[in-house]
Amino acid sequence: MDIVVLGGGAAGVCAAISAARGGRKVLLVESQGCLGGSRTATGVDTFYGFYTPKRQERIVGGIPWEIAGQLTHANAAFERTNTYGAGTGITYDVEMLKVVYEQAVLASGAELLYHTYASEVHVSEGLITGVLLANKQGLTEVSANVYIDATGDGDIAARSGAPFEKSDTNELQSLSTIFFMANVDTAAAKLVSHQKLAAKMKEANRSGQFVLPREEGSWHITPNPGVIQANMVRVSGVDATDPYALTLAEVEGRSQTREYVRFLKECVSGFEQAFLVGTSHHIGVRETRRIIGEYRLTEEDVVEGRKFGDGIACCGAPVEDHGSGKDTRWVYVSDDGYYHIPYRALVPQKVNNLLVAGRCLSATHGAQASARNSAQCMAMGQAAGVAAVVSLEQNVQVRSVSTGLLRERLRSQDVIL
Numbered sequence: 001m002d003i004v005v006l007g008g009g010a011a012g013v014c015a016a017i018s019a020a021r022g023g024r025k026v027l028l029v030e031s032q033g034c035l036g037g038s039r040t041a042t043g044v045d046t047f048y049g050f051y052t053p054k055r056q057e058r059i060v061g062g063i064p065w066e067i068a069g070q071l072t073h074a075n076a077a078f079e080r081t082n083t084y085g086a087g088t089g090i091t092y093d094v095e096m097l098k099v100v101y102e103q104a105v106l107a108s109g110a111e112l113l114y115h116t117y118a119s120e121v122h123v124s125e126g127l128i129t130g131v132l133l134a135n136k137q138g139l140t141e142v143s144a145n146v147y148i149d150a151t152g153d154g155d156i157a158a159r160s161g162a163p164f165e166k167s168d169t170n171e172l173q174s175l176s177t178i179f180f181m182a183n184v185d186t187a188a189a190k191l192v193s194h195q196k197l198a199a200k201m202k203e204a205n206r207s208g209q210f211v212l213p214r215e216e217g218s219w220h221i222t223p224n225p226g227v228i229q230a231n232m233v234r235v236s237g238v239d240a241t242d243p244y245a246l247t248l249a250e251v252e253g254r255s256q257t258r259e260y261v262r263f264l265k266e267c268v269s270g271f272e273q274a275f276l277v278g279t280s281h282h283i284g285v286r287e288t289r290r291i292i293g294e295y296r297l298t299e300e301d302v303v304e305g306r307k308f309g310d311g312i313a314c315c316g317a318p319v320e321d322h323g324s325g326k327d328t329r330w331v332y333v334s335d336d337g338y339y340h341i342p343y344r345a346l347v348p349q350k351v352n353n354l355l356v357a358g359r360c361l362s363a364t365h366g367a368q369a370s371a372r373n374s375a376q377c378m379a380m381g382q383a384a385g386v387a388a389v390v391s392l393e394q395n396v397q398v399r400s401v402s403t404g405l406l407r408e409r410l411r412s413q414d415v416i417l
């Protein structure tokens with residue numbers, strides 16, 4: 001193999017597509033039975049980050065925009081204003097995204113391997129020489145010239161000895177089980193504003209009849225009539241790279257879901273006849289390991305809208321920090337602008353043939369709470385795929401790739417920089 005991409009979430013999908021379109025032999029390894037990670041298996045059905053919040057300037061193009069276009073073309077997506085002022089999102093049918101991602105990867109020529117966990121990593125003299133894959137055939141090893149860690153959790157970077165952190169002054173963001181309900185009278189339910197809903201949650205908690213850990217969660221309509229998606233559950237204090245803690249979080253997330261469903265049915269008009277049709281197959285994980293790369297994006301960079309000479313993606317999404325309290329911390333990019341994610345934030349220290357893409361980028365807790373938006377994770381994936389191709393063409397280590405050439409190549413693929 002020329003390039004192996006570990007993890008098929010938003011970032012990994014776009015990394016595999018761009019690397020394969022660059023003419024390279026690519027394998028995409030995914031532990032679950034579908035592509036998309038948080039975007040599908042977790043049920044998070046709205047892409048944010050394509051537009052700046054107030055000006056509505058589109059700042060992400062390339063493969064992510066192609067994917068969004070295919071969903072719209074299939075009549076499986078619509079634009080929607082964010083409940084918290086974070087701009088316009090693209091809400092889509094999760095089942096359709098599974099197919100769109102899969103078809104796009106296969107059409108690119110990349111090979112796809114499901115139900116396979118990347119486990120151990122072999123390293124020699126600063127280079128990964130192989131990754132052990134665990135699946136129904138036992139343990140097998142795959143080797144490539146360049147590896148892209150898109151596991152969200154930085155599994156490969158961590159196991160190859162690249163430095164990482166899990167939290168600085170702040171705790172890791174909370175986890176959420178997303179749930180879908182059907183048979184909702186959405187016209188009636190929409191009459192209860194977000195503020196009124198939050199007040200009802202507070203009142204329900206005060207009454208002692210309900211235990212609702214997050215009081216400002218929200219629901220929204222989906223492309224399917226009468227079906228809504230809800231992001232209300234909050235499971236705090238969990239390190240999702242600890243499998244036992246993650247297991248308990250899944251149990252807690254489903255238990256909280258039942259409580260929120262009971263609350264909605266008993267306390268909110270429009271939900272009286274509704275029923276639960278689905279929960280995340282994998283609880284939503286916002287933050288685990290963040291690698292320490294050649295540059296560490298900071299919350300200051302985000303809020304001040306900093307641009308970098310090696311910028312490979314634009315982001316205008318606010319810091320959205322889901323702590324353990326009942327509220328969420330929102331901090332907006334100044335002047336409704338955007339900042340750059342630098343290429344160096346995808347380049348881990350110490351390991352010379354590895355890139356990361358997605359929510360495990362090199363960023364502080366606060367900066368990751370902005371850069372982790374799905375449009376940016378896809379954009380990082382595309383950039384990592386192109387960078388891997390360029391490093392092979394130039395026969396240089398990934399940290400020595402010409403960022404001028406990388407940016408030129410990205411622009412030629414309709415990436416907005």
Ligand SMILES: Cc1cc2nc3c(=O)[nH]c(=O)nc-3n(C[C@H](O)[C@H](O)[C@H](O)COP(=O)(O)OP(=O)(O)OC[C@H]3O[C@@H](n4cnc5c(N)ncnc54)[C@H](O)[C@@H]3O)c2cc1C
Pocket residue numbers: 006007008009010011012029030031032035036037038039042044045046047048049116117118119150151152153155175176177178231283284285286357358359360372373374375377
């Ligand atoms: C509850 C929640 C709500 C959110 N809401 C929004 C929103 O409304 N809009 C928005 O834009 N963003 C939102 N986000 C953020 C965004 O969805 C994620 O940050 C982004 O999708 C992460 O993409 P990723 O590819 O980096 O990681 P992930 O989505 O975590 O994908 C990682 C993939 O790698 C696979 N994997 C992991 N480890 C291994 C391994 N060792 N071997 C093989 N495969 C592996 C996983 O199965 C998964 O498919 C939300 C996130 C959460 C959790």
